[in-house]
Amino acid sequence: MKKYNFNAGPSILPHETVVNTMKAMEDFAGTGIGLMEISHRTKDFQAVVDEAVALFKELLNIPEGYSVLFLGGGASLQFCMVPFNLLEKKAAYLNTGTWANKAQKEARLFGEVVEVASSKDANYTFIPKDYVIPTDADYFHITTNNTIFGTEIHTDLDSPVTLVADMSSDIFSRPVDVSKYGLIYGGAQKNLAPAGVTFVIVKDEILGKVSRQIPTMLDYRTHIKDGSMFNTPPVLPIYAALQTLKWLKNLGGLEAMYRINREKADLLYSEIDRNKLFKGTAAKEDRSLMNICFVMNDEYKELEADFLQFAVSRGMVGIKGHRSVGGFRASTYNALPKEAVQALVDTMQEFEKQH
């Protein structure tokens, strides 16, 4: 049976990414030696890093004065590296979900943290919009896509202080005005590559302003200076990331990707709104294009387990909702074909007919 991969992360990758990486694992760049078995300092691998950095810059239209880094440690290590490098006295955080909350918790170890707004009391079903960012904060931290709750900040915000964004689960899903951000980071395993590599896009001039000592490995300047080669970088995930970046470019770049993502999300949200059995959990204007959360309508609550079983029997994988929301979550990342969303919609319609 055909499987449709709606996993939230790690998640579906373009077929080319999987196939090309598999081939390179056996024979990298025609060297006759496998990708996992070469030095990261070879000319051939340096070319991979250089091309991946160049494609990041091209696809996201990154202005001069920014560096692109490939690090280890996941987005979760960035929760600590960001304040380590940027927080002198005070930082502002927008609390829009589990990950935003975790980021904020780490920052509290380094200085004063102002939570400018939170939707926690509403189980993070919306993105707060009325808040004031203190102008004496060293930076303002946001999570652009809330993977667990299915809400997303759809525009590039204006911030009077350095804007820092966790874009783990929506990077490359739409064009971004990078010039509005001081730092963007994310784990690669949602929309780019297998787990193991973390991307960081940082404006060089925001660094070097805190008075504390920073351990070498946690100092962004180390990795800028050594081009992500201070120590052994995650070679295989970086190679896979390059394949995804090439795939994105061939597809027509981020404008094209954004259009496809909107079509996919519209298709599923329309069905959620139309189908009498289901309802969405996130505020409409904040609905994520990447993680679509829905539950059974109140009068059909007892059908939840049945629908899950029915969907699984139709090839749907990974649609069980996160325990903090319940119901269902369909992750519609870049690599998920529209055909998969259509298959889920068909499944929902068929289930509706049976009830």
Ligand SMILES: *Cc1c(COP(=O)(O)O)cnc(C)c1O
């Ligand atoms: C998955 C996720 C994380 C955690 O990433 P790790 O690489 O596992 O540390 C952080 N933020 C967001 C928005 C995520 O989706």
